[in-house]
Amino acid sequence: MIYAVDFDGTLCKEDWPRIGRPNRDLIRWLIRQKRDGHELILWTMREEQDLQEAIDWCKSFGLVFDAVNDNLERMKQQYGNNPRKVHADVYIDDRNWLLEKF
Numbered sequence: 001m002i003y004a005v006d007f008d009g010t011l012c013k014e015d016w017p018r019i020g021r022p023n024r025d026l027i028r029w030l031i032r033q034k035r036d037g038h039e040l041i042l043w044t045m046r047e048e049q050d051l052q053e054a055i056d057w058c059k060s061f062g063l064v065f066d067a068v069n070d071n072l073e074r075m076k077q078q079y080g081n082n083p084r085k086v087h088a089d090v091y092i093d094d095r096n097w098l099l100e101k102f
Contacts, residue, residue, distance in 0.1 A: 002072065002088040003033060007044035007054045009094035011063075017050060019057050026092070027061050039066045043086055043093070 005011060011027065013020030034040055042065040046054050055068060066072055069086070076082045 001033070001038045001090060002041065002075075003030065003038060004041040004043040004086050004088035004091045005030065005065075006091075006093040006095070007042060007046060007058075010092060011054075011058065014094070019053065022061060024061075027058075027063050031062055034064070039072055041065060041070070041072070041086055041088060042068045043088075043091070044069065 005026075008014055008016050008020070010023065012022050015021075030040060040063075042055065042058065044051065044054060051068070055065070058065070067086075071079075071082055071087055075087045079087075
């Protein structure tokens with residue numbers, strides 16, 4: 001499985017432009033998924049220094065991503081290009097209103 005995970009409001013509480021409190025349950029769950037062979041993409045609106053701070057913050061909890069705001073290399077090879085839409089099996093985002101309906 002490939003998991004694309006949002007940062008603000010998902011991995012941490014919404015506190016833009018600062019980094020909010022960690023969602024420790026989600027972080028631990030993602031680390032287990034990675035350990036079990038699944039792939040993780042950090043999928044965020046953050047850019048430049050703000051993005052690097054988010055990446056470093058995640059690493060401080062032991063959460064390391066296979067790609068950041070990009071497709072996995074194997075997916076680029078499969079598609080023969082790098083489409084703008086990040087390919088994942090599961091998208092984890094605080095803006096996913098559909099999940100709130102169930």
